[in-house]
Amino acid sequence: MSGASGRAAHPRTAARDRAAPRGRGAVVTGENLTADVAVVGAGAVGAATAYFAARAGLRVVVLDRGALGGGTSSAGEGNVLVSDKDTGPELELARHSQRVWREDLHEHGQHWEFESKGGVVVASGAASLAALRDLTARQRAAGVQAVDVGPDELAALESELRPGLAGGAHYPEDAQVQPVLLVAHLLRLASAAGARVLPHEPVTAFQRAGERVTGVVTPRRTVAAPAVVNAAGTWAGEVAALAGIRLPVLPRRGFVLVTEPLPPTIQHKVYAAEYVGDVGSSDAALQSSPVIEGTPAGTVLIGSTRERVGFDRRTSRAALAALARGALGLFPALEGVRAIRAYHGFRPYCPDHLPVIGPDPRAPGLWHACGHEGAGIGLSAGTGQLLAQALTGRPTALGLAPFAPEREGLAA
Ligand SMILES: Cc1cc2nc3c(=O)[nH]c(=O)nc-3n(C[C@H](O)[C@H](O)[C@H](O)COP(=O)(O)OP(=O)(O)OC[C@H]3O[C@@H](n4cnc5c(N)ncnc54)[C@H](O)[C@@H]3O)c2cc1C
Known part of the structure; x- marks a missing residue:
């Protein structure tokens, strides 16, 4: 398992990096990176995705335009519920997440005050x-x-x-966690498994090869990655739009x-x-x-x-x-x-109250993990684990079809 690597910069880029003025308002360029997966958004869902992907041996870069966990994940409660879900795909995801919280993440539960x-x-x-x-x-x-x-x-x-x-x-x-601690510690554990975490770096464009998404662009650098995960929460529609994709979050x-x-x-x-x-x-x-x-x-x-x-x-x-x-x-x-x-x-x-989890056939290389509405803390664990399974080509513990970006319920 290795960390996200710095790619040898193009000579002109390297010269620009050296010449970049530092100071208020200046754009300071960083090293360009290559990874297996670039995760856009460091909330609970992006952090869980990064954790499980890094633990699965993928080279991961996580980018957030603001502070880590500074989106909706720091503005809710921390309920991890099965009780408020009627039968159907969301309940199945909640039950799967319960297993992940209690088994795969059990040893770390005290870091985020997991209380059953x-x-x-x-x-x-x-x-x-x-x-x-x-x-x-x-x-x-x-x-x-x-x-x-x-x-x-x-x-x-x-x-x-x-x-x-x-x-x-x-x-x-039903259980409870402290969401801000959850994000901080999942990202710490992901970093320990080799992930690179970059706060205050907005993704402003995608790198493309035809229809395919091949990486992300920020004001400071590019991150080339064959898989880009849109975990931008309530702003996931804006991120999808960078690829010309409609996603009604x-x-x-x-x-x-x-x-x-x-x-x-x-x-x-x-x-x-x-x-x-x-x-x-x-x-x-x-x-x-x-x-x-x-x-x-x-x-x-x-x-x-x-x-x-x-x-x-x-x-x-x-x-x-x-x-x-x-x-x-x-x-x-x-x-x-x-x-x-x-x-x-x-x-x-999302209009049908289900999250969007999985690859987007409209832009190969782009994956989504967003739209979890009022349950994104509780469902983050299962979502991250399922995505890591799919990204590494393994069978997923739960079918992703009900959460597909091209499902009918999102057309409304
Ligand atoms: C009042 C309230 C109570 C809630 N209570 C609960 C609860 O008890 N249990 C529960 O499970 N859920 C609860 N929720 C819902 C839960 O908070 C969300 O579902 C969850 O936080 C979503 O996590 P996320 O990682 O998808 O999004 P976020 O935490 O919002 O993370 C998305 C990140 O993407 C970043 N981003 C956006 N655009 C870009 C870009 N272009 N480039 C880089 N980064 C970008 C943002 O800065 C943000 O940090 C509650 C929500 C509210 C409002």
Whole structure:
């Protein structure tokens, strides 16, 4: 296994490198590189792809236009869920990712605070409980551990929950990670396996040989690679457009409220049954159903809203108020607790709510790993491993057809 190598620069390039002025605003050229795989985007998905590809013996270069993990991966929560997915390809990817988190990545879990804490979904009334029971039955048939619980068992699982709830479900497989640590450590481990990681290098063009994508171009260098992975998250459509490809990845804004640190109050990841419907909805209007969890630092994360407002970065009082109301509706003990901050991000959203994973036949050499919407942290592990298998020509542990870039659902 070897690291991404510096290619002998063309004499003229080398002269330019030496002559490049350093200083504010100056373009400082770096050495041109060759690799087996260039990964565009150093979020959770790009980092996991880089990790598994480097571990599989490929020479990997990862490029990000900003700080490592500075995209949506630093603007969400860290839930690793099977509970919020109905049966179908996304649930299969989530179940595959569970295996990767717990087996392939097990030895590193402490670096990103992997906590197998389990999820508790609560239904406030008879109608939402009936819908939840239908969902858990389908999920169990697909192999998920989903345990139906009554009101008394709910109280035993989470003592601070509002009394009078209709019932719920317990999902022992749901887990949590700290996403910023996840990205940092996956990239550190990828580097240790020979990958080259280049922050603050925007990919501005592709190298081409006819239709084929043969590398990437940044303001500082070229990286020649027979495979280029588009892991640019919510901006993956812009990166695909550099190859003349249409890829409808859109932003879906979400806010999270963070409380002051508290003594342990909430043991599981707890959310309202209505959340599953919000996740699958294509409505553009503000949706908010409470998703609440404690963190090892003692703060409680209160998520999360969903709305399609483009890349509007303004704080929404309506969204934050809805989050606070939802949290108090589930946990009255949070009354009087201070929210110390709020943040937001833009989920990478495809019209059919499935990610795009695999080679793009419209531009051979270009691969995609993007569009994971509100589940890209949890699904990053499985996605990275599957792509590394495909990039090395091995059979993939899960079929990639439902995630193909040319599927019908992306034409909408
Ligand atoms: C409020 C909220 C809560 C969430 N909660 C959860 C959760 O609990 N669990 C979960 O699994 N998911 C959650 N998500 C979703 C999750 O955060 C995303 O699905 C995930 O971070 C996507 O990761 P990514 O690596 O695809 O994208 P990103 O992390 O956005 O990484 C893409 C990177 O590409 C870079 N880039 C873009 N263009 C270029 C270019 N031209 N050249 C070089 N680099 C480029 C960007 O700088 C960025 O760093 C949440 C999201 C939000 C907003």
